[in-house]
Amino acid sequence: MLKNKSVNKKSNIFIVLVVILALLLVTSRTCRLRNLNHVKSELTSESVQQQNPDSLSIKKEEPMPEVSQPDKNILLGQLSRSQRDSLLFPVERKYASRDGMFMHRDAYNAFLEMQNKAKEDGIELIIISAFRDFDHQKRIWNNKWNGRQVLSGNIYATDIVNPVERAREILRFSAMPGTSRHHWGTDIDLNSLTNSYFESGKGKREYEWLVENASKFGFCQPYTPKGSERESGYEEEKWHWSFRPVSAPWLSFYQQQITYDDISGFDGWETARLLNVAEQYVLSVNEECMNP
Numbered sequence: 467m468l469k470n471k472s473v474n475k476k477s478n479i480f481i482v483l484v485v486i487l488a489l490l491l492v493t494s495r496t497c498r499l500r501n502l503n504h505v506k507s508e509l510t511s512e513s514v515q516q517q518n519p520d521s522l523s524i525k526k527e528e529p530m531p532e533v534s535q536p537d538k539n540i541l542l543g544q545l546s547r548s549q550r551d552s553l554l555f556p557v558e559r560k561y562a563s564r565d566g567m568f569m570h571r572d573a574y575n576a577f578l579e580m581q582n583k584a585k586e587d588g589i590e591l592i593i594i595s596a597f598r599d600f601d602h603q604k605r606i607w608n609n610k611w612n613g614r615q616v617l618s619g620n621i622y623a624t625d626i627v628n629p630v631e632r633a634r635e636i637l638r639f640s641a642m643p644g645t646s647r648h649h650w651g652t653d654i655d656l657n658s659l660t661n662s663y664f665e666s667g668k669g670k671r672e673y674e675w676l677v678e679n680a681s682k683f684g685f686c687q688p689y690t691p692k693g694s695e696r697e698s699g700y701e702e703e704k705w706h707w708s709f710r711p712v713s714a715p716w717l718s719f720y721q722q723q724i725t726y727d728d729i730s731g732f733d734g735w736e737t738a739r740l741l742n743v744a745e746q747y748v749l750s751v752n753e754e755c756m757n758p
């Protein structure tokens with residue numbers, strides 16, 4: 467009898483301990499979930515819209531988004547289906563000139579914050595080009611190479627017989643497939659594809675706003691005027707903006723990983739090496755876009 471009582475007492479204590487332990491586990495899990503949901507809601511654009519505009523800018527002391535090293539296929543715009551799904555996010559139609567555009571997820575979140583602030587300041591930012599894969603860039607390039615699309619004014623690439631000179635003329639504004647920053651989803655073209663649009667009236671106000679504010683959201687203009695600071699490469703593009711926290715490290719990865727053996731599969735690809743495209747174009751960007 468005495469023995470039974472002591473056994474019962476022991477098992478009661480055991481049951482109480484198990485219940486306490488279970489309660490502790492449930493409480494800690496709920497707290498963790500709550501924290502995660504809090505972080506998640508902070509990342510949505512809706513909550514961003516409710517925040518103080520000053521808190522929208524990327525502050526120096528905040529850690530930048532984690533950047534993992536992309537493989538060659540990503541850098542060359544030849545992503546697999548699963549790489550596309552994990553890396554890219556569809557651009558909402560209201561921020562874009564057409565359906566079906568995608569951006570790198572981190573770049574898109576930053577764009578939403580920037581767009582929101584611009585709107586408050588009476589500036590409209592519309593994405594007219596975002597992620598482009600290798601095949602998309604190949605269509606642009608081959609159309610120009612074969613004279614199906616005019617280069618500028620009434621100049622057609624087919625008027626230029628020498629392949630190196632022909633490529634050089636196309637390269638004033640268009641990248642070779644496999645060498646475009648648009649492959650990364652980090653770069654976007656905004657509002658217009660002509661510099662003259664940004665030189666007067668509404669376009670000028672938009673450009674001035676971007677020059678003053680884009681860097682607060684992590685964006686920089688890679689193709690500034692050519693001159694002492696940027697000696698070679700594409701002409702100035704006032705419309706092209708890049709999300710530096712991702713694109714700056716990816717530019718270094720590109721430099722380390724990609725060789726001329728990787729740049730082929732389009733008309734005139736042999737000229738890439740002769741023109742030293744990686745050094746002269748890919749790496750010839752505004753210094754600001756080299757630092758995350």
Ligand SMILES: [Zn+2]
Pocket residue numbers: 595648653654655705706
């Ligand atoms: Zn562009």
